[in-house]
Amino acid sequence: xxxxxxxxxxxxxxxxxxxxxxxxxxxxxxxxxxxxxxxxxxxxxxxxxxxxxxxxxxxxxxxxxxxxxxxxxxxxxxxxxxxxxxxxxxxxxxxxxxxxxxxxxxxxxxxxxxxxxxxxxxxxxxxxxxxxxxxxxxxxxxxxxxxxxxxxxxxxxxxxxxxxxxxxxxxxxxxxxxxxxxxxxxxxxxxxxxxxxxxxxxxxxxxxxxxxxxxxxxxxxxxxxxxxxxxxxxxxxxxxxxxxxxxxxxxxxxxxxxxxxxxxxxxxxxxxxxxxxxxxxxxxxxxxxxxxxxx
Amino acid sequence: xxxxxxxxxxxxxxxxxxxxxxxxxxxxxxxxxxxxxxxxxxxxxxxxxxxxxxxxxxxxxxxxxxxxxxxxxxxxxxxxxxxxxxxxxxxxxxxxxxxxxxxxxxxxxxxxxxxxxxxxxxxxxxxxxxxxxxxxxxxxxxxxxxxxxxxxxxxxxxxxxxxxxxxxxxxxxxxxxxxxxxxxxxxxxxxxxxxxxx
Numbered sequence: 001x002x003x004x005x006x007x008x009x010x011x012x013x014x015x016x017x018x019x020x021x022x023x024x025x026x027x028x029x030x031x032x033x034x035x036x037x038x039x040x041x042x043x044x045x046x047x048x049x050x051x052x053x054x055x056x057x058x059x060x061x062x063x064x065x066x067x068x069x070x071x072x073x074x075x076x077x078x079x080x081x082x083x084x085x086x087x088x089x090x091x092x093x094x095x096x097x098x099x100x101x102x103x104x105x106x107x108x109x110x111x112x113x114x115x116x117x118x119x120x121x122x123x124x125x126x127x128x129x130x131x132x133x134x135x136x137x138x139x140x141x142x143x144x145x146x147x148x149x150x151x152x153x154x155x156x157x158x159x160x161x162x163x164x165x166x167x168x169x170x171x172x173x174x175x176x177x178x179x180x181x182x183x184x185x186x187x188x189x190x191x192x193x194x195x196x197x198x199x200x201x202x203x204x205x206x207x208x209x210x211x212x213x214x215x216x217x218x219x220x221x222x223x224x225x226x227x228x229x230x231x232x233x234x235x236x237x238x239x240x241x242x243x244x245x246x247x248x249x250x251x252x253x254x255x256x257x258x259x260x261x262x263x264x265x266x267x268x269x270x271x272x273x274x275x276x277x278x279x280x281x282x283x284x285x286x287x288x289x290x291x292x293x294x295x
Numbered sequence: 296x297x298x299x300x301x302x303x304x305x306x307x308x309x310x311x312x313x314x315x316x317x318x319x320x321x322x323x324x325x326x327x328x329x330x331x332x333x334x335x336x337x338x339x340x341x342x343x344x345x346x347x348x349x350x351x352x353x354x355x356x357x358x359x360x361x362x363x364x365x366x367x368x369x370x371x372x373x374x375x376x377x378x379x380x381x382x383x384x385x386x387x388x389x390x391x392x393x394x395x396x397x398x399x400x401x402x403x404x405x406x407x408x409x410x411x412x413x414x415x416x417x418x419x420x421x422x423x424x425x426x427x428x429x430x431x432x433x434x435x436x437x438x439x440x441x442x443x444x445x446x447x448x449x450x451x452x453x454x455x456x457x458x459x460x461x462x463x464x465x466x467x468x469x470x471x472x473x474x475x476x477x478x479x480x481x482x483x484x485x486x487x488x489x490x491x492x493x
Contacts, residue, residue, distance in 0.1 A: 109478025
């Protein structure tokens, strides 16, 4: 399966663990990714709050580049990028007034988007395209006995569910089970982690992310898995202040979907960028040395 | 946070504000709001703020333009879309929050209780210039002068992220800068008509 790949900015910075582990596991899953040439920021939730036409044009330029490259599908690991790109696709194909302005802005840069590209999130591709049976066949170091918390966050499900049910999502649960792990049940799996509020409204942001951590901790999970690089960073960072926020220390490693898959495929820490996690070495080591890992 | 009730006189209200907001693409279905409160019930941030989306919509309907545009609620909205997918009237609440933010920026109305607008505008400036976002310069620009204490508190995390190679010092830029800038310039111009500024 060949896909055009849109990394998005955070995937190559704070979310580097995600992209590095993706590059490690993709070939094993039969996914061939070619990175889009000269992509730009999708605009995410921030530019939308400042200038709507600019936000949609930023995402629209990427769609135009994907179309120009002949891609039918554009894959990204970032839920926020997937949402921004989907919104631009909609604005550019629904005949709306704002869509006309976005087309005009794109044309000023020499771009045109006819509307032929389908945007997909990586989790959807892995679960629904690669398929769980194929995935099971690749598992060499099953996550037996490892209780993993499936944390979706927001934008992979809302407002456009990416190949899942937005009310009762199951893709992460299916993924954990296919890899031989045990699913931890907790209430806040689709609640918001607070995202950038950690910078702009620390009290609210910390309250949101620490509640998610508390809910996960109660489930007895030994690891958290998420399809979002911002959630990954936020949930890792808030645990540094867990003593102050929750009254006791919590140290649960937060993995991206590709890191979890890589562990079950028996890949090593370097390939999966486990050394880039903020969790203490001992916690990460525990994941690697778990019984059944064969390491 | 203390919730204060203020008496407003009719003369202080803006009689056209509701119609203006309802006429926006984001304001579709706003007239169908029955004040059921599902939005506030699902919102993870507004319990910590003076106005839930429901309350904000009642204020829009009443014409309380100044209070709406200076409310912290849109600025603290985390774009989680819980309210949007659950609203029985199908109001695109998250998109409406974006529209209110753009309107507040355009009219120069500041929220006393949040300077998230500075964060959003800095981000936009960086992306408009380089084509890619850059977390380090964004956080530095946002925090250095206005939130020095918070910045110091976050230094440990920042350094740890740098040590892990997750906070690059330099930003990537788009290669085809010329055509990118032409597009951005045009978008900014057209967006300003829509109620966007930079």
